[in-house]
Amino acid sequence: MYGREDLVEEMTRDDCWRRLRRTHLGRLAMGHGPGIEIFPINYTADGQTVYLATSVGTKTAMVGVSPWVAFEIDGADDGWTWSVVVKGPLRRLVRSADLEVAGELGLRSAAPGVKDQLMSIDATSVTGRRFRSAL
Template identity: 30%
Template sequence: MLGELTDQQMDELLKKQVTGRLGCHADGLTYVVPVNYTYDGKHIYAHSAEGMKVNLMRKNPEVCFEVDNIENIFKWESVILWGRFEEIEGVDEQQRVMQGIIHRLMPLAEKPDSHPSHGITANDSDIGTRIDLVIYRIVITKRTGRFERD
């Protein structure tokens, strides 16, 4: 049976998952990449080093984001949302968002010496010295959710 997720079910899926797929588009190039994130009920929060994804979102802040939970080919649920990329500039808000990301991701780390920017740099100490971190939110403007159950 195919169906639509309720608002509550979409919120639950967005809060339960930690990795989604971010789609961005500019200059004739579409780019989809997995990102770790947190969700507060209104926004998706994430971080990244400077690179293709950030450059594309700066040129065109309209993005798409997808999260799913797939148990098997006939039992899955998915949320797709659209929104606007916004860089977080204030130091206090950057710290608050990073603490949220750390608290959400670190309990899932397999190695006790891991850090939340492991995909960006091998060393936590590189952040802010060798590599600048871009902390951002997606302001959600529209979303839809679907499921299939056997």
């Protein structure tokens, strides 16, 4: 079997971004004080930024109160279960250059309704871990 040191691996930043670019559903954690919320959300990513599409509501309102968020994706492959966490400020995209980049990346939402509010997380921290798994 495996020794204890073989059970958990820290992922490189490049490996984290590779996984972020090929996965498109994650969880966004945001809030202030005890009012922290976690939202499942579709996203797309490029080299240093995670892009989200949403509608006007809780997420867009909370950005003005506390823009710092955590975003997490996870999965399993090749005998490993893994998790990637991105932290940084969430901002609404209003500049045409930002909107164009998000559009070129093919940002789509699986949730019903109009998702006309484009947002991004400018990653200040990206970490990932892999665990040996029987999955």
